[in-house]
Amino acid sequence: MVRRARGDRFMSSETARVEAFSDGVFAIAITLLVLEFKVPARGSGVLSFQLLRQWPYYLSFVSSFAFIGIMWINHHRMFTHIRKSNNVLLHLNLLLLLGVTFVPFPTSVIAVHLGGPDQRAAAILFNATYVLIAILFNLLWRYASSSRAGLLSKDVDTAAVARITRQYSFGPVLYMICLGLVWVNVLASLVMNLLLACYFALSPSPNHGER
Amino acid sequence: MVRRARGDRFMSSETARVEAFSDGVFAIAITLLVLEFKVPARGSGVLSFQLLRQWPYYLSFVSSFAFIGIMWINHHRMFTHIRKSNNVLLHLNLLLLLGVTFVPFPTSVIAVHLGGPDQRAAAILFNATYVLIAILFNLLWRYASSSRAGLLSKDVDTAAVARITRQYSFGPVLYMICLGLVWVNVLASLVMNLLLACYFALSPSPNHGER
Amino acid sequence: MVRRARGDRFMSSETARVEAFSDGVFAIAITLLVLEFKVPARGSGVLSFQLLRQWPYYLSFVSSFAFIGIMWINHHRMFTHIRKSNNVLLHLNLLLLLGVTFVPFPTSVIAVHLGGPDQRAAAILFNATYVLIAILFNLLWRYASSSRAGLLSKDVDTAAVARITRQYSFGPVLYMICLGLVWVNVLASLVMNLLLACYFALSPSPNHGER
Amino acid sequence: MVRRARGDRFMSSETARVEAFSDGVFAIAITLLVLEFKVPARGSGVLSFQLLRQWPYYLSFVSSFAFIGIMWINHHRMFTHIRKSNNVLLHLNLLLLLGVTFVPFPTSVIAVHLGGPDQRAAAILFNATYVLIAILFNLLWRYASSSRAGLLSKDVDTAAVARITRQYSFGPVLYMICLGLVWVNVLASLVMNLLLACYFALSPSPNHGER
Numbered sequence: 001m002v003r004r005a006r007g008d009r010f011m012s013s014e015t016a017r018v019e020a021f022s023d024g025v026f027a028i029a030i031t032l033l034v035l036e037f038k039v040p041a042r043g044s045g046v047l048s049f050q051l052l053r054q055w056p057y058y059l060s061f062v063s064s065f066a067f068i069g070i071m072w073i074n075h076h077r078m079f080t081h082i083r084k085s086n087n088v089l090l091h092l093n094l095l096l097l098l099g100v101t102f103v104p105f106p107t108s109v110i111a112v113h114l115g116g117p118d119q120r121a122a123a124i125l126f127n128a129t130y131v132l133i134a135i136l137f138n139l140l141w142r143y144a145s146s147s148r149a150g151l152l153s154k155d156v157d158t159a160a161v162a163r164i165t166r167q168y169s170f171g172p173v174l175y176m177i178c179l180g181l182v183w184v185n186v187l188a189s190l191v192m193n194l195l196l197a198c199y200f201a202l203s204p205s206p207n208h209g210e211r
Numbered sequence: 212m213v214r215r216a217r218g219d220r221f222m223s224s225e226t227a228r229v230e231a232f233s234d235g236v237f238a239i240a241i242t243l244l245v246l247e248f249k250v251p252a253r254g255s256g257v258l259s260f261q262l263l264r265q266w267p268y269y270l271s272f273v274s275s276f277a278f279i280g281i282m283w284i285n286h287h288r289m290f291t292h293i294r295k296s297n298n299v300l301l302h303l304n305l306l307l308l309l310g311v312t313f314v315p316f317p318t319s320v321i322a323v324h325l326g327g328p329d330q331r332a333a334a335i336l337f338n339a340t341y342v343l344i345a346i347l348f349n350l351l352w353r354y355a356s357s358s359r360a361g362l363l364s365k366d367v368d369t370a371a372v373a374r375i376t377r378q379y380s381f382g383p384v385l386y387m388i389c390l391g392l393v394w395v396n397v398l399a400s401l402v403m404n405l406l407l408a409c410y411f412a413l414s415p416s417p418n419h420g421e422r
Numbered sequence: 423m424v425r426r427a428r429g430d431r432f433m434s435s436e437t438a439r440v441e442a443f444s445d446g447v448f449a450i451a452i453t454l455l456v457l458e459f460k461v462p463a464r465g466s467g468v469l470s471f472q473l474l475r476q477w478p479y480y481l482s483f484v485s486s487f488a489f490i491g492i493m494w495i496n497h498h499r500m501f502t503h504i505r506k507s508n509n510v511l512l513h514l515n516l517l518l519l520l521g522v523t524f525v526p527f528p529t530s531v532i533a534v535h536l537g538g539p540d541q542r543a544a545a546i547l548f549n550a551t552y553v554l555i556a557i558l559f560n561l562l563w564r565y566a567s568s569s570r571a572g573l574l575s576k577d578v579d580t581a582a583v584a585r586i587t588r589q590y591s592f593g594p595v596l597y598m599i600c601l602g603l604v605w606v607n608v609l610a611s612l613v614m615n616l617l618l619a620c621y622f623a624l625s626p627s628p629n630h631g632e633r
Numbered sequence: 634m635v636r637r638a639r640g641d642r643f644m645s646s647e648t649a650r651v652e653a654f655s656d657g658v659f660a661i662a663i664t665l666l667v668l669e670f671k672v673p674a675r676g677s678g679v680l681s682f683q684l685l686r687q688w689p690y691y692l693s694f695v696s697s698f699a700f701i702g703i704m705w706i707n708h709h710r711m712f713t714h715i716r717k718s719n720n721v722l723l724h725l726n727l728l729l730l731l732g733v734t735f736v737p738f739p740t741s742v743i744a745v746h747l748g749g750p751d752q753r754a755a756a757i758l759f760n761a762t763y764v765l766i767a768i769l770f771n772l773l774w775r776y777a778s779s780s781r782a783g784l785l786s787k788d789v790d791t792a793a794v795a796r797i798t799r800q801y802s803f804g805p806v807l808y809m810i811c812l813g814l815v816w817v818n819v820l821a822s823l824v825m826n827l828l829l830a831c832y833f834a835l836s837p838s839p840n841h842g843e844r
Contacts, residue, residue, distance in 0.1 A: 017652060017709055019228060024446075024660025027235025031312050032668065035243065039319045047329035051320070051336065062309070069305040076228055076301070090709070091834070094702040098695070101664050108672045109684070118680035125684065201302070230439060235657075238446025242523050246454065250530045258540035262531075262547065273520070280516040287439055287512070412513070441650060449657025453734050457665065461741045469751030473742075473758065484731070491727040498650055498723070623724070 014085040018093055022079075025097045026072040033064050033104055060111030063194075064104050070201045071100055074137065081161055082144050083153040092140040099133040110190070123186045127179040127193060134171035141168055171200070225296040229304060233290075236308045237283040244275050244315055271322030274405075275315045281412045282311055285348065292372055293355050294364040303351040310344040321401070334397045338390040338404060345382035352379055378411070385410075437507045440515055444501075447519045448494040455486050455526055482533030485616075486526050492623045493522055496559065503583055504566050505575040514562040521555040532612070545608045549601040549615060556593035563590055593622070648718045651726060655712075658730045659705040666697050666737055693744030696827075697737050703834045704733055707770065714794055715777050716786040725773040732766040743823070756819045760812040760826060767804035774801055804833070 036057050040050035075096075082089070106126040113122035144151045145161050152161065174196055181189035247268050251261035286307075293300070317337040324333035355362045356372050363372065385407055392400035458479050462472035497518075504511070528548040535544035566573045567583050574583065596618055603611035669690050673683035708729075715722070739759040746755035777784045778794050785794065807829055814822035 017656060017712075020231060020653060021656045021660055021705060021709075023228060023232045024235050024449075024657050025664050027232055027446075028239050028450075028661050028664040029667070030308070031236050031239040031243065032664065034240070034312050034316060035246070035668070037316045039316070039323050042323060042327045042329070047320075047324060047332040051332070061313075065305075065309050065312070069308075072232060073298075073301050073305075076232075079228075087706075087835070090706050094698075094706075097663070097702075098698050101667050101698070102694075105667060105670045105672070109680075112672050112675060113680060116675045118675070121680040121684070202298070231442060234439065234443045235446050235660075238443055238657075239450050239661075241519070242447050242450040242454065245451070245523050245527060246457070248527045250527070250534050253534060253538045253540070258531075258535060258543040262543070272524075276516075276520050276523070280519075283443060284509075284512050284516075287443075290439075413509070442653060445650060445654045446657050449654055450661050452730070453658050453661040453665065456662070456734050456738060457668070459738045461738070461745050464745060464749045464751070469742075469746060469754040473754070483735075487727075487731050487734070491730075494654060495720075495723050495727075498654075501650075624720070 015079055015082055018085055018090065019079050022075060022093060022097060023072075025101060026068060026075065029101045029104065030065055030068045030072070033061050036061060036104075036108065056111040056114070057108075060104075060107050063111075064107040067103055067107065067197060068100060070197050071103075071133070071137075074200060077164065078141055078144065081153065081156050081164075082151050083156075084151040086149070086151065088149070089140070089144055089151060092136070092143055096133070096136045096140050099129070099136050102129060103133075114186075114190075119186050120182060123182045123189055124179065127175065127182060127189055130193060130196075131172060131175040131179055134168075134175045138168050138171060141165065167200070171196075174199075226290055226293055229296050229301065230290050233286060233304060233308060234283075236312060237279060237286065240312045240315065241276055241279045241283070244272050247272065247319065267322040267325070268319075271315075271319050274322075275318040278314055278318065278408060279311060281408050282314075282344070282348075285411060288375065289352055289355065292364065292367050292375075293362050294367075295362040297360070297362065299360070300351070300355055300362060303347070303354055307344070307347040307351050310340070310347050313340060314344075325397075325401075330397050331393060334393045334400055335390065338386065338393060338400055341404060341407075342383060342386040342390055345379075345386045349379050349382060352376065382407075382411070437501055437504055440507050440512065441501050444497060444515060444519060445494075447523060448490060448497065451523045451526065452487055452490045452494070455483050458483065458526075458530065478533040478536070479530075482526075482530050485533075486529040489525055489529065489619060490522060492619055493525075493555070493559075496622060499586065500563055500566065503575065503578050503586075504573050505578075506573040508571070508573065510571070511562070511566055511573060514558070514565055518555070518558045518562050521551070521558050524551060525555075536608075536612075541608050542604060545604045545611055546601065549597065549604060549611055552615060552618075553594060553597040553601055556590075556597045560590050560594060563587065589622070593618075648712055648715055651718055651723065652712050655708060655726060655730060656705075658734060659701060659708065662734045662737065663698055663701045663705070666694050669694065669737075669741065689744040689747070690741075693737075693741050696744075697740040700736055700740065700830060701733060703830055704736075704766070704770075707833060710797065711774055711777065714786065714789050714797075715784050716789075717784040719782070719784065721782070722773070722777055722784060725769070725776055729766070729769045729773050732762070732769050735762060736766075747819075747823075752819050753815060756815045756822055757812065760808065760815060760822055763826060763829075764805060764808040764812055767801075767808045770804060771801050774798065800833070804829075807832075 037054065040047055044050060106122075106129045110119075110122045110126045113119050141164060143149055145165060175193075178189050178192045178196065181192060248265065251258060255261060317333075317340045321330075321333045321337045324330050352375060354360055356376060386404075389400050389403050389407065392403060459476065462469060466472065528544075528551045532541075532544045532548045535541050563586060565571055567587060597615075600611050600614045600618065603614060670687065673680060677683060739755075739762045743752075743755045743759045746752050774797060776782055778798060808826075811822050811825045811829065814825060
């Protein structure tokens, strides 16, 4: 969104508007979740029971929020290292955002169907979405951090870059295992999915803030 | 969203993208409120009565708007002092935003059920949300302003920081009293909640704009 | 959103985050309008007729878009002159945004009820909203441009500021006349409202872009 | 959103806030698409069938996302060359955004009616929307890049500007052919529309990122 001053003492960032657009998408995706809640009408029963009965929506709200929030943190982390932008990056970023905006749907499906006769189908949709997103995160990062693309800053912290690459490379495999677990035990697959979210929430670089 | 020029004469801010993302969430949460309104269809009765009958929605719209707006002002105020960002700050900020995006729901519930047989349950949900948000504001500010985290600017106005700390520290206790008041008198608890919003709307630092 | 470099050769702007938040609110308010459209289901009748029957929604969409767009341009114009921010400005800006986010509702009401038996009530709601918004624009601009508040840039174009002040001062009166016209002729009041929008769309300062 | 430092060594950009507002509109338009999905209720049938039956919504989601994403990339590309802003640019940009926010509607209509008796009417609405948007892109770019308006940067890459002008000039004609094709073969017109999207997704300037 901001064209940077150019001069030998100043770094230029071409990624400002990509980040602004992505921030917008993340912010909206995370905020739309509250639209799921329905206010029980007066006289439709005891309010506290009505509110408690909506627990799958609360579960879905909190977990979608956590998932999208963690993806935003990871997006932010990648773009602290990316300094230049090109057409390929813009397209890969759009693909990743497509995955991000889709997240509320499988999360709602699993929240509604958990414990029901169709929980397996719901869990397949849910875990498959994360396999896809993990692949898209890898595609974006692999491309952006490749020396061929040359999009990283020159004075980039190569150790931090390598740590992200290493952490992300496990993503698709781990989420594929999650997906496989669905046929063994639906609940176990969801618990493993949550644990993976925690794994990606933690920065591989303890000093990522120190640019 | 913006990588800052680095040089001895320029301050660097790592919080730009955190603020941009948060701004997005606040802006969306505050704008989604209008979706509550329903346009009365033609021929469904006298329009002015139909419009007036929606008064709980107007009340809910204006008060949710005020609450979220005041939280945005407070978020803005905190981040005028915060200069660096780290992983813990990102997570605490996400938790706070979770609270912010939830606000329209309890506000709608209270607007619909005020004066009805279930107004106590609605008021409990409403006030409990604010106890939680007050705690989250304290967590974020306490962490960010701690010398251990070292996220404040070096030339920060320590008096202003202390004033915010002092004001925020009363929040959870005061909202807890609000919540307790529900069992005494529902209306009194809501009036006290509104007065607290006014209290937090007022800057503890009269010259917060003068950075 | 952006803390500006401070130095004698650089202007500092404290309004960046206020503008970012306001931009978000305007952008969302203007984009939510499309949610009004309903896709006719298959087999519910001849599609082209079904689409044409939705004309009040198209009218409402285009005019709400124009109204909010013009308000954004005016907001943008004011903030090209405002350099500092304080608590009062933040609150007045929030009040103005409250008016902006409300706009889609009266616009939908008038689109649905125009030509019906309740068109007068709809037109009162519609024009009263604009009286209110015109007052809020004046409040914000009068405060921000007052020498007492001292929020304008030092090297501000005083002629441009005076032109905005003059143009805005007519707003509340003109919209009040619009509102009064409702009791004479509903259609005439709406046509005058549209003409007023055009009047405010045109910059009072032909070189406002040349800062 | 950001007032730029002025000085001989620094370029000033007046377009920051126009871009921020536009980014917001694009981000919201692209994220609202997910609201179309409906979570099948428990016990309403076999979940996997229910999910598969929603395929027109998935198609509509992915293609609207792609269309809006590609328009964002083009908007971004234009504004990497535009340095100044004026009233005419603001209005032309608003008109273009009006087209952008409308896109989800015709896309949903075509997704629901493809293969049905009304697919021709749906395809006319769909292709006509793109004729309009192609014209609006041309209007904005022709104006902004005209030497009369003088909005481009002084050190602009004139070859890149010419390439964009050339590519865009084909847009309205090509989309008009698409629209004409509807009367010959609906499916062929949609396939051609998709191919055109790919054409505009590809940068006419291979080094557009290298400013």
